[in-house]
Amino acid sequence: MGGSPVRESALYCVGCGVPLQAADPKQPGYVPEKVLAEAEQDAVCQRCFRIRHYNEVAPVVQDPGYYEDLLQRIADTDSLVVQVVDLFDFDGSWIPDLPRWIGENPLLLIANKIDLFPRSVRHGRIREWVRRSAERLGANPVDIVLCSAAKGIYIREVMAAIERYRQGRDVYVVGVTNVGKSTLINRLLHDFGDGGQPITTSPYPGTTLDTIRIPLEDGRTLIDTPGIVRKDRLSEWVSPADLKVIVPKGTINPRVYQLNDRQTLFLGGLARVDFIKGPRQPFVLYVSNALYIHRTKYEKADEIQRAHLGELLTPPEDPSVLPPWRKQRFHIAGGGKQDLVIAGLGWIAVGKEAADIEVWVPEGIQVELRPSVI
Missing domain, CATH: 3.40.50.300 (P-loop containing nucleotide triphosphate hydrolases)
Structure with missing residues (x-):
């Protein structure tokens, strides 16, 4: 490598690259x-x-x-x-x-x-x-x-x-x-x-x-x-304090939940996974170790979401920063591992058995199935 970062003019911020200016403290590049x-x-x-x-x-x-x-x-x-x-x-x-x-x-x-x-x-x-x-x-x-x-x-x-x-x-x-x-x-x-x-x-x-x-x-x-x-990633929507919770700081410790159908997992207050139909099977979560996971019965999920979003179910501390939640449906054929990925949050390894799953996330957030990475 060569030397320090430079621009064609010396009057550029070496840290973020913007032109330096003293006119407007609210604009990028401001210095006294x-x-x-x-x-x-x-x-x-x-x-x-x-x-x-x-x-x-x-x-x-x-x-x-x-x-x-x-x-x-x-x-x-x-x-x-x-x-x-x-x-x-x-x-x-x-x-x-x-x-x-x-x-x-x-x-x-x-x-x-x-x-x-x-x-x-x-x-x-x-x-x-x-x-x-x-x-x-x-x-x-x-x-x-x-x-x-x-x-x-x-x-x-x-x-x-x-x-x-x-x-x-x-x-x-x-x-x-x-x-x-x-x-x-x-x-x-x-x-x-x-x-x-x-x-x-x-x-x-x-x-x-x-x-x-x-x-x-x-x-x-x-x-x-x-x-x-x-903007289809959850990490683009949350505050800096919430981002520190959802972005992993070290080696992920997979969390295994043996679920019966008609059970629900809340991933903080950022996503909800409803296991609608299928035999009892493992759901393995690869998310930040600091992210709170709440398991409940499917029949109680709506009530818990209304009562505890932004309190028990955090992050986010302020749910109003996110778009309204929307439901996405997935059918897992079974017989082979797949990852159910929530962009900017992590993934859930599924697929040991057939399953019908509904995932609730803020509108516009990408959720998809992919071949298992682990």
Whole structure:
């Protein structure tokens, strides 16, 4: 790697990439006028300063068209495209129509957060599952590398793959919000760079607001891009405090519930799973260890939801932040494991026996069946 993140002008925030300005404290890139006058290459905006030093988060709403314009520009370059995906939320962290956006550029897939999986799970199996899933989504990556940016696992393999496949070209790092993209780049800077000013990271989506360019040793550039927003994930809707509950901090401890039909599981106050019909069987939950799970009889579920949403059933602490709940129906054929995935929250391993299941989530949240990852 080369040096610290830079922009063509020094008057850009090295943490999130936006132009620095002293005119409007409510707009991205604000710094006091005195700070702006003395700003140097490694200056950060007030928002990034508060995130780094006080763990404050000020969400910024970006025009979705901005991300599309950025992706379209990548297709016109001769670059290596590195997509970072979240293994805990693979489908929800995939960029829709990615092959169309990147054109003829090669795609290197970095599957982050391998540390969340139990140690008994073979990494080779997960890597093959990622390849099949990418092909199902229409992509043909040149390679797949598993890693944990937070824990520093397989970071050397990530760096080696980037060098192998870029072949003297620029590198665009892309991903949806909250997949650990900037954390990964900071890890690469720390381990292989000069230890310069880090990119700002936080647990809240949308921390990087504009492209950040990092010089490479051969004169080329690694470009960190803003996280692309997908509103069909629960993680995009909740507050920073609630996000800390639903985003796993360490290895997932699967929770097994042996359910009879006409039983219900509440996943905090974010989702409800009704087992409508089928023989007694296990429902194995792969969600944050901190997320509260409540089991009850199906006949009592409506009453409990009305009385306890936002109290016993949290997060969210404020249910009004979510769209109205809508029901989705699934028939499980049985005879083979499948994952019932709730985007931005986790998944439930089912399929040992046939089952009719109804899943209630806020309207617009993606819920789907997929081949089992474990």
